[in-house]
Amino acid sequence: MTLLAAEHVVALLATAIVSALAVWAGRRRPGRWLRPAARGLAALIVAAALIEQAVAVARGTWSLAVYLPLHLSDVVTVVAALALWSLQPLLVELTYFWGLTASLQAVITPDLTSGYPDITYFTFFVTHSGVVAGALLLVGGLGIAPRPGAVRRAFVATLAVAGVAAVANVATGGNYMFLREKPDGSLLDLFGPWPLYIAVAAILALALFAALDAPFRTGRSAPDQNAVASASG
Numbered sequence: 001m002t003l004l005a006a007e008h009v010v011a012l013l014a015t016a017i018v019s020a021l022a023v024w025a026g027r028r029r030p031g032r033w034l035r036p037a038a039r040g041l042a043a044l045i046v047a048a049a050l051i052e053q054a055v056a057v058a059r060g061t062w063s064l065a066v067y068l069p070l071h072l073s074d075v076v077t078v079v080a081a082l083a084l085w086s087l088q089p090l091l092v093e094l095t096y097f098w099g100l101t102a103s104l105q106a107v108i109t110p111d112l113t114s115g116y117p118d119i120t121y122f123t124f125f126v127t128h129s130g131v132v133a134g135a136l137l138l139v140g141g142l143g144i145a146p147r148p149g150a151v152r153r154a155f156v157a158t159l160a161v162a163g164v165a166a167v168a169n170v171a172t173g174g175n176y177m178f179l180r181e182k183p184d185g186s187l188l189d190l191f192g193p194w195p196l197y198i199a200v201a202a203i204l205a206l207a208l209f210a211a212l213d214a215p216f217r218t219g220r221s222a223p224d225q226n227a228v229a230s231a232s233g
Helices: 006-028 034-059 072-086 089-108 119-141 150-172 187-191 196-221 225-232
Strands: none
Touching: 006 034, 006 089, 006 119, 034 072, 034 119, 072 089, 072 119, 072 150, 089 119, 089 150, 089 196, 150 196, 187 196
16 A cells, blocks of 8 residues: 555544544543443454454465564554453553554654555554554553553553564564564664664663653652642641
8 A cells, every 4th residue: 555645644644634543532532432342342353353364264365474463563463452342550551661662653754555545444444553553542541540650651561572572573474573674664773773773762762752642741750739728738
């Protein structure tokens, strides 16, 4: 699919609208409906991911080197579904940091051989855009903010996923997390040759995690007003 073709622009607009509505609905229309809505989104993401795998099997293109869920945007698909279902804080944190970096980058620069109306167009954007919307619903809409130490935990988890991906690359000949070589025409072209681009990408990931965490630092460091009032009384 051509970058910023009409079908891509439509997907970008849909992602932005659904994500904005998720935050607005969570903040302005809180209620019991939010939990079923989050679980419904989780089910939709899982269904799209399973359909994508089934289509690859049916078309004879499935292989261990390509279709294991070991790209970070694939891992966060599973994590986001679990987070939306359970609202578990660690899973929410990982969904937030990975969804607004790996999944968002995939939406902006999709690696798709087929576009609309191929079914993989829909499964790709339902999974990746769904994770972006889910991350914003969980953190911006439901107010489940990253806790102290969230950046460190997310970065360590990212390194752990990269370690598993590296082992899988050796075993299958794949290129999970693009650790063996850069994809054609990607942002990684700006980060130098192998293996320099891997180190630069890791540093950039840490910086992005810190930037995403920044809006919540003030709230963590602000003194508890009730505690202050109690102490002064």
